[in-house]
Amino acid sequence: MMDAAYFTRARELIGESMGGFAPELVLSLLVIVLLMHDLFTRGARPERAAAIAGIGLVICGALLWMQSTEPPTAGHLEGSHEIFGWLTGDGNHMGMLAIDAFAKFFKAFVLLGTLVTIPMCLVHPAFANRRMGEFYALLVAATLGMFLMASATNLLMVYMGIEFASMASYLAVAFVKRDRKGSEAGLKYVIYGSVASGIMIYGLSLIYGMTGSLHISDLANADVTGAQGSALAVAGVLAFAGFAYKMAAFPMHFWCPDVYEGSPVPFTAYLSVTSKAAGFAVFIRFMMGFGDGALTVGEGDGAYSVAFGWQGLVAGAAALSMTVGNLAALWQTNLKRLLAYSSIAHAGYLLMGVAAFSEGGGAEQYAPVLFYFVAYFFMNLGAFFVVTLVAARTGSEDIAGYRGLITRAPFLCVCLVFCLVSLLGIPPTMGFIGKLELFKLVIDRGLVWLAVVAGINTAVSAYYYFKIVKAMCLDAAEDEAPVRVHASSMALVGLLSLPILIFGILPGHLYEFTRQFGLF
Amino acid sequence: MPDIGLNAYMLVAAAIFSAGLGVVVARRNAIAVLCGLELILNGASLNFVALNRYTGPVARIDGQMFAVFIIILAAAEAAIALAILLNLYQMTNTVQIDEADSLKN
Secondary structure: OOOHHHHHHHHHHHHHHHHHOHHHHHHHHHHHHHHHHHHOOOOOOHHHHHHHHHHHHHHHHHHHHHOOOOOOOOOOOOOOOEEOOOOOOOOOOOOOEEOOHHHHHHHHHHHHHHHHHHHHHHHOHHHOOOOOHHHHHHHHHHHHHHHHHHHEOEHHHHHHHHHHHHHHHHHHHOOOOOOHHHHHHHHHHHHHHHHHHHHHHHHHHHHHHHHOOOEHHHHHHOOOOOOHHHHHHHHHHHHHHHHHHHHOOOOOOOHHHHHHHHOOHHHHHHHHHHHHHHHHHHHHHHHHHOOOOOOEEOOHHHOEEOOOOHHHHHHHHHHHHHHHHHHHHOOOOEHHHHHHHHHHHHHHHHHHHHHOOOOOOOHHHHHHHHHHHHHHHHHHHHHHHHHHHHHHHHOOOEHHHHOOHHHHOHHHHHHHHHHHHHHHOOOOOHHHHHHHHHHHHHHHOOOHHHHHHHHHHHHHHHHHHHHHHHHHHOOOOOOOOOOOOOHHHHHHHHHHHHHHHHHHHOOHHHHHHHHOOOOO | OOOOOHHHHHHHHHHHHHHHHHHHHHOOEHHHHHHHHHHHHHHHHHHHHHHHHHOOOOOOOHHHHHHHHHHHHHHHHHHHHHHHHHHHHHHHOOOEHHHOOOOOO
């Protein structure tokens, strides 16, 4: 077995794996360079650290763009391109990371989210005149963790990716020293997060016991007999805790409002978009690994099926997430907290789409969820960018501070209105098209009750989104002084809000584009 | 030495896990909560090691590897949690979680 050919093949595999790992390698190097930047720089040079981070991310993006999802040498990988695998008797399909279109979509999503966060950091007052290399290093490290989450095909890699992204995020939330709110938010985040991932790995250990393998494609082969069917259900629910925490979905959503309120606004924006996307990516891959979960146990008349009902669990979590998020949002007066509850509700809408997935559903079933993610990217980052800019000038994150914004900063106000209208989901915005497609998918798969719950929730959410719009456009401002922001910030806000309208009116091409990124 | 069997290991692991979860839910002292967290992680590690020994393929050590990674990540997580806690302690002079309440709805 261990002959020369074996080692030659093993060396080839490492070479191939490194090729597929190039974007992640760039990010790893970038973390080191950013840390070194702080060590060898006199005084605070936040702009230069931002420039280094930006250039590194663009290089990573270029490598990701050029990356082929085809296996480098045909035959041995059984159609899927997985890297860092090991040689097994039946060919090498047991990799750690998948290089496929699905992973590529989420990696590009996370990368763009990180790139938008950098200019937000530059205008954030608490970050002015400090050594920022360390913060950007944490930001890039979290991005690297999310890259691993997006393509993890092994339960160990799932756990590592989630922890990698989380640990960098814990520190970034508590980054501003002597800021009591930030430290409290960091403490809550680290405690909730570690407990959630601890519960998850206990669930994963039970799943490992039933499958004898850590590879996601083996989850469907769980060796379940008799009473172990209920053990599989328990393990699935425990594992879901960890994923729900990353998605900020019920029942692990408690951390979300406190962390969003306490952490620096740019990082809140980053977390609300990228962390959620990575959580969904890893969960969808994990859930689809189970297949439809209908395992027949026993023979003849005594046979019964121990379907582990992911659909029921996910649909329930979706309905509760949107209801809890929307109801709690009604009473919020702090805009960051309000957007936190709104993001919990959006995790619910997205989970609603995930609940409708089925094993034989084909690649098209992913398109509504992916399209909604693109919409969520623009509307949530756009809204948070305006919040960052206004908070930097007025020092207020309360809705009261936004009274009369239409006269103080007409452009920002109009952009924020677009984002909020899209978050609510009324035409002619991208949020409307996204929600429409999600509803279609859900009703198509027979989950009509879930669509009804989501419809009621959308109506409820109109109250708090329009509360902000009313304060901005109809109420008189207490302070008439115009909110001045740099032209480049305005341009970026415009660039984030414009697609909401464009793709709201002409969604066709983008929707077709998202179709090719389904999981096969 | 007689083999005590998989069930014994898994029962102990479940007991450790439950004890850890109980500590996390019941205690308000952040240090105690972190101790409870270690118990949760150790329950999972014990499960992985035992299941690898009894149910996994003979030539593979996936479960053992997982346990090693849990130990490493647990140490990293404790370091991060303590760093954040220390920073908070310097401002508030307390490690009680329910006194960290400046974030309110």
